[in-house]
Amino acid sequence: MNLQTIKASCSNCNLRELCMPMGLDDEQMQRIDAIVAKRRKVKRGSLLFRNGETFTSLYAIRTGFFKTCVATEDGRDQVTGFQMAGEIIGLDGIVNDHHTCDAVALEDAEVCIMPFDKLEELSREVTALQNHVHKVMSREIVREHGVMLLLGSMRAEERLAAFVLNLVQRLSARGFSKSELVLRMTREEIGSYLGLKLETVSRTFSKFAEEGIVEVKQRHLRILDTEALKRIVNSQQCQS
């Protein structure tokens, strides 16, 4: 268990606009600060929370990179998402007061702890916060619709192209390069997320590289032709 906790402060956090509502006055900001009191460091490879664990808090990622995954009794498992700085995880725990998936840090990470009872309490008084919480949850629902579309109707190349575009888009929204990125996850984890085997992911990357669309060197990825990736995703092939 990794329980190192540190005092947090949203008011002077540069990720504020990503995980908090906008247009709050000083008093409201302070009240949020009071609630998001602590941070927690999570070492690469260790869990922020695990399936079955009691749910108490949502977590805002400050630094680092996570995957969430669900599992069946018979040992199957499925990566349900990759999360980066500014994103909120733990929403799955609200229904039944315990988590239904694992959250694993793919690199050393730090999260802000947001106790959910306090969050509910405050969002009864701060309308902007209430609305924000609703939007965060709805956004997650819409994101998952997109993943279902991907898993249900796309071919391997389309899936991987969509995946890369999505990653680079989120990274560029955080000030990183639009054309270069380091994959924080293994081929197997990408495959699990995309409903493919790791060999297929590897092969498809190689194919993209042969075609001059990307440069792949292990986990390092350079995008040479973004438009080609977009064309692959929107290829009318599966017109039905």
Added chain:
Amino acid sequence: MNLQTIKASCSNCNLRELCMPMGLDDEQMQRIDAIVAKRRKVKRGSLLFRNGETFTSLYAIRTGFFKTCVATEDGRDQVTGFQMAGEIIGLDGIVNDHHTCDAVALEDAEVCIMPFDKLEELSREVTALQNHVHKVMSREIVREHGVMLLLGSMRAEERLAAFVLNLVQRLSARGFSKSELVLRMTREEIGSYLGLKLETVSRTFSKFAEEGIVEVKQRHLRILDTEALKRIVNSQQCQS
């Protein structure tokens, strides 16, 4: 457009325990009644809301059966869920104030209209309602995790078995038979939901029928061996 609206009342609705929080006092119940003021009838085949439409309300299904589906520009589309009485639809619209999927009635239906601004307002005062809204959204997130697991890691037979078991479980929770059901959707819609082609759905039903697991007669389905279906879903075949 189908705008027939009728006065609603949650307080004496027999689906109350499905779509509303429990343990409310009379005053709270009345305030909810005041908000869920109207119902709307939706004819088989017509839309409750469509992609792009402005979001104003959530809908609680009173009678009937819906599908929701998302689409890409290039004509691909994906059924993201089937919803029945007591379930809430429209959550996708909260993030961006407009819907991102279509909701189609698969049989004549009636829904209760819950204006979302009013719902937010009241849930600031009625804690049980606030908590309920959060749980409804979280439940949808968890459900979608399950679909992702299905689409990402199961084979055709496993998917269809899981689908049938899920349907019959939800129906039996509403007082219907555990062994007999009428499919409200086409093979194509089932296929879209499960990431399979309609022919595969048909073939797999036939296979189950040959094996004596179910009896299939068009849309009418009788389950002869529930345990066999469960075994198919939990088959360790994809042990990885």
Added chain:
DNA sequence: CGCAGCTTTGAACGTGGTCAAACTAGGTGG
């Protein structure tokens, strides 16, 4: 240096997709 974990690549195979045709049920109009 040597080992473990991850990745790449090849060859053979199988599940599910594609295309096509026949069949069924339900609704409409002559």
Added chain:
DNA sequence: CCACCTAGTTTGACCACGTTCAAAGCTGCG
């Protein structure tokens, strides 16, 4: 009332995409 039409379903034959199994290569770390 039956003939017809449409939408949906079933079944067959063939094919392709992605999986499986296997081996070799790369990278980083103790």
